[in-house]
Amino acid sequence: MxxxxxxxxxxxxxxxxxxxxxxxxxxxxxxxxxxxxxxxxxxxxxxxxxxxxxxxxxxxxxxxxxxxxxxxxxxxxxxxxxxxxxxxxxxxxxxxxxxxxxxxxxxxxxxxxxxxxxxxxxxxxxxxxxxxxxxxxxxxxxxxxxxxxxxxxxxxxxxxxxxxxxxxxxxxxxxxxxxxxxxxxxxxxxxxxxxxxxxxxxxxxxxxxxxxxxxxxxxxxxxxxxxxxxxxYFAKNAKMNKSGYDSIDDVLQRGATPISADELELIVEAEGALVLDVRNEQEFKTGFVPNSIFIGIDGSFAPWVGALIPDLKQPIVLVTPEGREEEVVTRLARVGYDNTLGYLQGGIEAWKAAGKELDTIESIEADELAARMAAGEVDNLIDVRKPTEFISQHALAAENIPLDYINNNMHKLSPQNTYYLHCGGGYRSMVFASILRARGFENLIDIKGGWKAIEAQANIAKTDFACPTGIPQEVIDEAIANAI
Missing domain, CATH: 3.60.15.10 (Ribonuclease Z/Hydroxyacylglutathione hydrolase-like)
Known part of the structure; x- marks a missing residue:
């Protein structure tokens, strides 16, 4: 046996x-x-x-x-x-x-x-x-x-x-x-x-x-x-498991098709395709296809795709690390996203070589955030972690808008404001920033290293932190309700 x-x-x-x-x-x-x-x-x-x-x-x-x-x-x-x-x-x-x-x-x-x-x-x-x-x-x-x-x-x-x-x-x-x-x-x-x-x-x-x-x-x-x-996406995946789906072979053949920079633009225009960039967050911030969304393949990729892209039938084109194209298509298919229409051959370097425009997102170290907070320059610090993480320990100046519920909370944000964004280690805040940028938010500053780095700067920043212990269940329930 x-x-x-x-x-x-x-x-x-x-x-x-x-x-x-x-x-x-x-x-x-x-x-x-x-x-x-x-x-x-x-x-x-x-x-x-x-x-x-x-x-x-x-x-x-x-x-x-x-x-x-x-x-x-x-x-x-x-x-x-x-x-x-x-x-x-x-x-x-x-x-x-x-x-x-x-x-x-x-x-x-x-x-x-x-x-x-x-x-x-x-x-x-x-x-x-x-x-x-x-x-x-x-x-x-x-x-x-x-x-x-x-x-x-x-x-x-x-x-x-x-x-x-x-x-x-x-x-x-x-x-x-x-x-x-x-x-x-x-x-x-x-x-x-x-x-x-x-x-x-x-x-x-x-x-x-x-x-x-x-x-x-x-x-x-x-x-x-x-x-x-x-x-x-949970209910939609359950339905697929009950009712059936496209052959995985067909999904892989369609999704792992190389496309040029010009073809990518045409597919975005003709099909309403979403450009999904799955590289490392530090690579993404320094140059990406305008209006693309970052969800890194080396994080909790499939669950975040499922949480943040509402339509399983959404046409998707990919920017991937070289050699990982089929892996990305497979991992999308695992949660029901079968409509991948190809990947950018040659990656972001091919996009630059074609003379296409690049976008970037500013990222600063935690000590620079501490200095700006001490100088009173930070009006909007957004903590995008889960409610339970936030109430466990957070900067008192921060507002909690979890990445999971970004679509429920867009009414709280204004494109005219400057937002400093952080999560636990840097992955989720870059996802959050990419979504805001694609929706017209220009003044975004990501905190490299997230809460782990910010916490180490508490004394330098002279910033107060909340650290409740033994959190009652009703407090957790309230935090989740507020986040939703």
Whole structure:
């Protein structure tokens, strides 16, 4: 028996490859099929099943393409309805793979169809559970993503989750391994551990949601508290996972097409395409295609694209680091952005060589910000971090406008003002600045190094800082509400 976790850091997502006697299953595959096909070929294994733990909202699964290329059967749990062929497993059903087996445990709560797969080894011993978004390490799945207006509330789903955990999962032996669908950084939970697997026994001891003396009412209150609205693309990705999508091969062929500077301008004009620059923030600030948006490939790329570009069908042309064009197209497709129409061949140097105009964004060091603040020259300091980061520690002179909710807060900003922008380390503030610049804001100054650098200048700047400790949940809830 072989069990392999395939972890993708940018999405904090875990897929799984399990093999026995030349047969394999893959659980919750990402959109691209090539890595899985290569793994099957290397091991000389045949893919028998593709297990889906639920209708993922934070990424588009590769289940449909993978099934078409391998002949494997797509398996969902009870209540899952799709427009393509699946095996809708029954609660308690057993599916075999070589000398091992999987028992289907219907565990609704995160979503109605959420299912956990219990792996039993060659001796029939309960070995591991693949929990999807039902149980994470240190947390559980948020219960607000699959609400139906007037039918099922987040409180209803939280109640189902409580029952699922206690009736289906916590009754298993403590030595059973827990393999979740996500780790820290995913928006599918609130406070996941950086660890990507654990034993069920340790989780019973350390996971707040598995506390033995917790009542259902307490559980519902805790798991529904402090939930920020999900990113706008979540519901759209879930729909794609239910209804289907373009072949990943077609998406890659179309998106990884080289185009010249002149062709880029024509596509922007004719198609209304967005120029997406995915280089490093320090490279971007020194020269970029006017009106382009920066979202760096080496940050939390796909989630930020999903949060900030409302239309999945938005035509996109790319400015990328050399050699990473197909990677960028793939990572866009993982969250449903399939309408990439090419990349600027030769990158920004080709744009300059063609005599095209460049735009820039001013960036200053934290000590220069400190000097300007001391001189009373900074009227608008914008902290673009998350509300929870802001209330934990921030400059009292700063206003919090989280990058996540920039579109909700544009009414607070004026193109006539000068804005100093910072985040935690410099990535998010450059994204924020690029969006404002594309909307006609000229007077923007980014703080290099973000809060980490600003904090070190507190004494030099003679600036007061707020640092509350033991923040009450109601304060967090209020901060999130104000940010939205």
């Amino acid at each position: 072989k069990v392999e976790q395939i972890y993708t850091g940018c999405l904090a997502e875990a897929a799984y490859y399990i093999e026995s006697e030349g047969e394999a299953i893959i659980i919750d595959p990402l959109r691209e099929t090539k890595p899985y096909l290569e793994k099957l070929a290397e091991n000389g294994a045949k893919l028998k099943y593709i297990f889906e733990t639920h209708f993922h909202a934070d990424f588009v699964s590769g289940h449909i393409d993978l099934a078409e290329k391998t002949g494997a059967t797509i398996v969902y749990g009870p209540t899952a309805n799709t427009t393509f062929d699946i095996h809708q497993a029954k609660d308690g059903e057993v599916l075999t793979l070589g000398k091992i087996s999987f028992k289907v445990l219907h565990t609704p709560g995160h979503t109605p169809e959420s299912t956990t797969y219990l792996l039993k080894d060659e001796a029939g011993k309960e070995f591991a559970i693949f929990t999807g978004d039902t149980l994470f390490i240190g947390d559980v799945g948020r219960p607000d993503l699959a609400q139906k207006s007037g039918e099922v509330t987040q409180e209803d789903l939280a109640g189902w989750l409580y029952d699922s955990l206690r009736e289906k999962i916590m009754t298993l032996p403590d030595e059973v391994l827990v393999y979740p669908g996500h780790g820290a950084g995913s928006a599918c939970g609130k406070n996941m551990s950086k660890e990507t697997w654990d034993t069920l026994g340790r989780q019973k001891q350390t996971n707040y949601a598995l506390r033995a003396d917790m009542s259902k009412g307490e559980f519902i209150k805790e798991v529904t508290a402090g939930l920020a609205p999900p990113p706008q």
